[in-house]
Amino acid sequence: MTEQLHFSELWPHWPELLAGVWITVQLTVMATAGGLALGILGAAIRSGRPSWLSRIWGAYVELIRNTPFVVQLFFIVFGLPNMGLKMTAGEAALLAMIVNLGAYSTEIVRAGIQVTPKGQWEAGRVLGLTRAQTFIRIVLPPALQRIYPALVSQCIIVMLGSSVVSQVSYEELTFAANLIQSRTFLSFEVYLVTAGIYLILSIAMRQLLLAAGRRWLGVQA
Template sequence: MYTFNFEPVLAGFDKLLIGALVTVQLSCAAMVIGLIVSILCAAGKTSRVAPLRWVIDAYIEIIRNTPFLVQIFFIFFGLPALGIRLSPNSAALVALVVNFGAYGTEIIRAGIESIQKGQIEAGTALGLSKLKIFRYIIMKPALRTVYPALTSQFIYLMLTSSVVSAISADDLAAAGNDLQSATFASFEVYIVITAMYLVMSIGFSAVFSMIEKVAFRYPLSR
């Protein structure tokens, strides 16, 4: 018979909250930077410059067909051989950005290619610059189309970030592992961690839903 005891978890709950904050910070920073990388790579992949498309295609294929854990180990343990040393949290952020960028590129590319050529031709006929055409006629409608897929990818990224505890990053999973090692209350610690990840996922989903209603209402706001 197992006796449940959540007192050790409650005593160390502040450490779990700090770990959750680090998880949110890493995930949000990775989403913002990764989104910029995704937009740039998607624009490059739809360009007419063949060598640029080949490089981006290679990047996407490598990231999408290798485990995230291996990517983290390569950045944290492999790059020092080239003289590039990163702290655990910095390496985790780089790995998350690289991973999100690869998947986000394909999502945004699909949105860009969904824009009808007639709309682009209409923008050209109105005398809009290429930058304005890309910003207002291509990018905004494309982001509106792929927004649900991007938000789902971010939620997945946040949950996947638990893997960064393998390189001693100070995220929620790492804080939970430390607390479990100190208290041996495995069930209690991990059920609380599971609940915290669930709350964060639901919270971000609600925030993204509100952003969608404000930023992507019709007509698209500037």
């Protein structure tokens, strides 16, 4: 017998899916902004003179890059409250995504900074700029141009990884899909539609970030 598909039965549940999409988009926007800011700060610290702060940041990067995101999320949700730091599922999900993206983007941005000619640092000193001013105005823009596609890809990976936060009952897209599946038992239809939505989100996010890169950084991609 041929299995009948029942996509039409999902129509009453579209409001739940759209609500999940909206939460996923909000979470992604805030996590991307926070994670990239954290990564740039970390790259500046890691690219400077060796110091205790640089070593601590390096340990943080290695810890995050070598542990599963779901474990990081569970530690924030279930571990931090034991230390007196309580937060909602949404706050925990956002913090976990920022911390995760911050670690990866630190190394991506640092890779772009490391190939920056030393003459650019010297040019900043000649112009009377501080090291921070030289970094922000002279070193960082071309470094971001070099590594921007890799940075965009990492942001998309973090967006897709947001599906894990459904494990802590945060009502994003995957949580909505799981809830609908449990009510309708239309596993194939629900998860095929959900996969399509994630695909659309990924393509849209890539195009928007690349357009922003071309507009603000002059990225040729």
